Amino acid sequence: MEHHPGQPAALLKPVVIIGPMAAGKSFLGMWMADLFGYTFIDADQVIVSRHGSIQEIFLEQGEERFRELERETICDLLGAHRLPAHDVHANASGTDSGAMILSVGGGAPMNPAIAHALADTVVVYLQTDLETVLPRITGSFTRPMLRPDPQARWSALYEARRPTFERLADITLDVPGRPIQDIAIELNNRLLHWEENA
Numbered sequence: 001m002e003h004h005p006g007q008p009a010a011l012l013k014p015v016v017i018i019g020p021m022a023a024g025k026s027f028l029g030m031w032m033a034d035l036f037g038y039t040f041i042d043a044d045q046v047i048v049s050r051h052g053s054i055q056e057i058f059l060e061q062g063e064e065r066f067r068e069l070e071r072e073t074i075c076d077l078l079g080a081h082r083l084p085a086h087d088v089h090a091n092a093s094g095t096d097s098g099a100m101i102l103s104v105g106g107g108a109p110m111n112p113a114i115a116h117a118l119a120d121t122v123v124v125y126l127q128t129d130l131e132t133v134l135p136r137i138t139g140s141f142t143r144p145m146l147r148p149d150p151q152a153r154w155s156a157l158y159e160a161r162r163p164t165f166e167r168l169a170d171i172t173l174d175v176p177g178r179p180i181q182d183i184a185i186e187l188n189n190r191l192l193h194w195e196e197n198a
């Protein structure tokens, strides 16, 4: 058995990671799975496995179609990973967990149907800044929303979306300049604390 840097929290609800593009939402989810053994799903990866690459969807069917697939996928995943009320107690005592950590694309919370579905989850918002994400977004062609000028587009989208991120957040993590292990350990501690207070 591998050494863990701490016990995972018994999740009573799905934990959903939101925040601007390249903040590290998908990366953090992977680290939460690796370090603590949480079940992790990346909504964009599910979209890609079901419907093809994000660039292709944007190019061939447009942003509107992508948003539809995003809503369908996230609502589907959140529905499938919700514990029936009578199982919540079993989960809290450490038996089977239907709950997961889910990372979603930066634009997902802007969709009212998704925002509504997030109401019964623990929403984790990664708060970051341009300086931190700049090396990650320059010269990257995998995010169609950042074209044609990644720096200007990232900033404008973050400004427009920030109030929604803040409104939905249950837990806010400041991530600039921090190693990912550090952020993962803080999130685990916050989740342990969250469950105690639930």
Ligand SMILES: Nc1ncnc2c1ncn2[C@@H]1O[C@H](COP(=O)(O)OP(=O)(O)O)[C@@H](O)[C@H]1O
Residues within 6 Å of the ligand: 019, 020, 021, 022, 023, 024, 025, 026, 027, 028, 103, 136, 175, 178, 179, 180, 183
């Ligand atoms: N805390 C961090 N420290 C170092 N690199 C990071 C950190 N968070 C993210 N990254 C890097 O940024 C890249 C983009 O992160 P990603 O998780 O895909 O962002 P998001 O899902 O929020 O768009 C990752 O592949 C990783 O290389």
Ligand SMILES: O=C(O)C1=C[C@@H](OP(=O)(O)O)[C@@H](O)[C@H](O)C1
Residues within 6 Å of the ligand: 019, 020, 021, 022, 025, 026, 044, 054, 104, 105, 106, 107, 108, 142, 143, 144, 145
């Ligand atoms: O912010 C957005 O509108 C988008 C963010 C991307 O996900 P990440 O935030 O994981 O990069 C992906 O869903 C798509 O390219 C659109």
Ligand SMILES: [Mg+2]
Residues within 6 Å of the ligand: 025, 026, 027, 044, 103, 104, 105
């Ligand atoms: Mg991502």
